[in-house]
Amino acid sequence: MRSKITPIIGLQWGDEGKGKGVARIASGLRTEDLIVRFQGGNNAGHTIWHKGKCYVFHLIPSGVFGQAQIHLGAGMVINPAALKGEAKTIPRNVSFLGRMSVSPHAVLTMPTHLILDSISEKTKGKKKIGSTGKGISPSYTDLTLRRALRVGDIFYNDFKNKYKTLCDEHKRTLRNDFGYKMTNQELRGKEKEFFEGVKFLRSIKSENSSGIVLRALSLGKKVIAEGAQGALLDVRFGHYPYVTSSHTISSGVGTGLGIPPSYIGGAIGILKAYTTKVGEGPFPTELGGKDSAIWCRDKKAIDEKTKFPKPNPNSKSDFEQGIALRHFGNEIGATTGRLRRTGWMDIPLLKYAIEMNNATELVLTKLDVLNGFKKIKVCISYVVNGKKINQIPFDLSRVDIKPIYKIFPGWKGELSDYGKKLPKEALQYVQFLEKTLGAKIIYVGTGVEEHHVVERYWR
Numbered sequence: 434m435r436s437k438i439t440p441i442i443g444l445q446w447g448d449e450g451k452g453k454g455v456a457r458i459a460s461g462l463r464t465e466d467l468i469v470r471f472q473g474g475n476n477a478g479h480t481i482w483h484k485g486k487c488y489v490f491h492l493i494p495s496g497v498f499g500q501a502q503i504h505l506g507a508g509m510v511i512n513p514a515a516l517k518g519e520a521k522t523i524p525r526n527v528s529f530l531g532r533m534s535v536s537p538h539a540v541l542t543m544p545t546h547l548i549l550d551s552i553s554e555k556t557k558g559k560k561k562i563g564s565t566g567k568g569i570s571p572s573y574t575d576l577t578l579r580r581a582l583r584v585g586d587i588f589y590n591d592f593k594n595k596y597k598t599l600c601d602e603h604k605r606t607l608r609n610d611f612g613y614k615m616t617n618q619e620l621r622g623k624e625k626e627f628f629e630g631v632k633f634l635r636s637i638k639s640e641n642s643s644g645i646v647l648r649a650l651s652l653g654k655k656v657i658a659e660g661a662q663g664a665l666l667d668v669r670f671g672h673y674p675y676v677t678s679s680h681t682i683s684s685g686v687g688t689g690l691g692i693p694p695s696y697i698g699g700a701i702g703i704l705k706a707y708t709t710k711v712g713e714g715p716f717p718t719e720l721g722g723k724d725s726a727i728w729c730r731d732k733k734a735i736d737e738k739t740k741f742p743k744p745n746p747n748s749k750s751d752f753e754q755g756i757a758l759r760h761f762g763n764e765i766g767a768t769t770g771r772l773r774r775t776g777w778m779d780i781p782l783l784k785y786a787i788e789m790n791n792a793t794e795l796v797l798t799k800l801d802v803l804n805g806f807k808k809i810k811v812c813i814s815y816v817v818n819g820k821k822i823n824q825i826p827f828d829l830s831r832v833d834i835k836p837i838y839k840i841f842p843g844w845k846g847e848l849s850d851y852g853k854k855l856p857k858e859a860l861q862y863v864q865f866l867e868k869t870l871g872a873k874i875i876y877v878g879t880g881v882e883e884h885h886v887v888e889r890y891w892r
Contacts, residue, residue, distance in 0.1 A: 437698030438646065438656045438690075440683040443663030444786040446710040448764070448773060449703040450798030450878060452479025452495040455659050457796075457876060457886060458701070459496030464532075466655040468496040468503050469646065471689030472679040473661035474510035474542055474572065475519075476565040478766070482881045488523070492516050494659050497529050501657075502649075507538035507642040508679065508689025510572040511584065513630025514623075515542075520633070534638040534645060537585030538691075541631075543596070544623035545603035545615070546571040552611050573678040575599070584639060587631050643691035650696060658686045658697075664786035672829055675714030683790040702792030702872070704783060706800040706862075707758060709773040711766050715829035717836050718776035718812045720755030728752075729772040734765050737772065746806045754806075762802040777810040777838065780869055781825050787870055794890075795870065798878035800859060801848040801885075809843055809862060812836035813869070841865070848879040855879075855887055863889075 441458070443449040459468055475491035482488075483498050492511060494503040505511060523529060546568030554566065575581035580599060586592050600620075607613040649656050660681055665671045667681045680688060683700045687693065710716045719725050728737075737756060744757035755775045758764070764773035786792070803809055814823045816835045826832050844858040855863065855877065867874045877887040 435650050435696075436653050436655065437650070438658050438686060438692070438696055439698055440658040440660060440686050440700040440790065442660040442681070442683055442700045442702055442786075442790045442792065444665075444702040444704045444783055444790070444792065444795075445663045445708055445779075446665045447477060447661075447663040448709050448711065448766075449663060449705045450480075450796075451660065451703045452481045452490065453798060453878060453881075454701070454703045454796045454876070455479070455495035455657065456481045456483070456498065458657060459499040459501055462496065462499055462501040462655055462657070464500045464502070465649065465652065466501040466657075467645065467649045468494040468499075468501050468657045468659055469506050469642065469690060470494050470504070470509055470661065471506040471642075471658050471686050472508040472681060473677065474567060474569045475512050475515040476567040476569045476677065477661040479659075479661070485882075487881075491519060493519055493523075493529075493533070496657070496659075497523060498527060501532070501655075502645070503529065503533045504640070504642065504645055505533070505535040505539060506690050507536040508685065509536070510540045510542050510569055510679075511535070511634070512542040512568065512627075513634045514626035515567075515630070517630040517633040530637065534640040535584055535634065536642040537583060537588075537639045538642070539584045540572050540576050541582045541584060541586070542568045542572045543582065543600065543603070544620055544627050545600050545607075546575075547623070548613075548615060548619070549603055549607060552607060552613050556611055570678045571603075584634065587635055588639070592631075641691070642689070646690050646692055647696075658683075658690070660685075664790055665782065670789060672714055675712065683792075699793030700790045701794045701796060701875075702787055702790060703796045703798060704778075705798050706778065706803055706878075707762070708776045708779055708782075709759075709762075709764050710776075711771055711773050715834070716774055716776060717782075717815065717829065717834050718779045718810075719774055720758065720776050721750075721752030724752050725755050725774055729774045732772060734770070734772060747808075757805075758802065761805065762799055777812055777836075778866070779812045779836070781812070781815060781823060783870055785825050787872060792872055795867070795872050795874045796876045796878070797863060797866065797874050800855075800863070800877050801879045803843065804847055806843045809841045810838040811841065811862075811865070813839050839865075849885065851879075853887055 478489040479495045549571040550568045551566045662677045662681045666677045746757035758775040814837045841862050844856040875890045
């Protein structure tokens with residue numbers, strides 16, 4: 434009997450702990466099972482703690498420390514230099530290159546894409562969306578314009594000519610649309626790294642995403658589709674225009690791998706025990722509101738550490754509570770180094786994401802970060818323009834929205850002190866989320882390491 438793909442999808446604005454979730458699930462996979470990335474590029478970081486050391490993966494699937502096959506799918510945009518650099522961070526005693534393959538249909542991110550992304554964002558001024566500057570949007574734009582370079586192109590003799598042609602197109606765009614003249618010196622160093630990365634990319638097995646996935650499914654093997662970013666950043670169904678450039682939801686698995694939707698099963702949704710957001714855009718439950726948004730936009734981690742060396746999680750100031758939440762959760766962007774905006778759990782947003790992804794099981798991460806909070810809030814509905822509603826509006830930025838909260842008591846001590854059980858207050862919080870969201874929470878994260886979990890249901 435043919436198995437189905439299990440998408441692992443972030444249900445918030447990214448940074449939900451998908452890396453740890455995938456790594457945990459991957460620990461039970463075998464050599465013929467498969468973990469695939471189906472969209473995005475190195476604009477997102479999946480953080481994993483393995484044997485006491487922290488790793489951040491931007492392109493390589495998070496199951497790299499397991500036994501399963503790993504695949505970079507057709508829907509991705511791949512910066513060859515970044516991929517090579519990432520591969521170097523993996524210990525030599527971890528055998529993974531023989532298990533890794535890449536789709537020839539994946540788009541290449543060129544050095545000029547990085548410059549286009551950066552200059553475009555700078556020209557937006559107050560209307561900027563918070564791009565990571567990794568060239569993702571220009572890479573996908575070239576695909577839409579039918580001129581992109583793809584992984585399969587690197588194996589042909591005319592690759593450098595095609596590269597130069599597209600590079601010249603980018604230079605004209607920078608000059609004509611942005612008034613920016615790029616110098617050869619500015620490009621030279623980046624190009625050297627790019628072509629060294631292309632050489633590395635040629636050494637990796639190239640295989641059609643649909644072929645490798647359908648073969649594994651036909652043999653009844655487990656296939657995990659690892660999403661990047663989060664459902665609320667989907668280019669069409671996220672909070673547009675503050676979104677990424679790809680489809681981050683489970684429907685994107687089909688287009689990102691070239692397979693029919695009937696092959697995709699229920700998703701495992703990853704959610705954090707609170708909410709964070711990087712960059713611009715509305716955030717109903719943000720602690721500190723506009724003051725927090727401006728602070729996170731303009732300040733660096735060192736600024737915050739200097740002014741708030743020991744933030745109080747029970748301060749009368751929502752702004753300081755948000756800083757404490759960021760401090761305890763180490764909520765600094767794994768890709769950008771930016772301060773993540775922090776706030777309480779938002780049920781209407783989560784229900785929207787769960788329904789859209791058919792998330793039948795949930796993984797709750799970072800519950801331990803709430804250690805020390807005497808009161809924990811959960812947004813259960815909104816007041817929008819004076820009217821109570823239970824669903825998110827079409828455009829959060831165009832309405833006056835106020836969250837309605839349910840308050841839970843915190844717990845005493847560290848969750849790690851309770852072993853494989855949860856204190857009654859934490860369990861009450863988890864059970865409320867489970868009942869309200871209508872899906873089983875199979876794992877609860879209680880620390881940074883892979884084994885720091887409470888397993889609630891056997892899978």
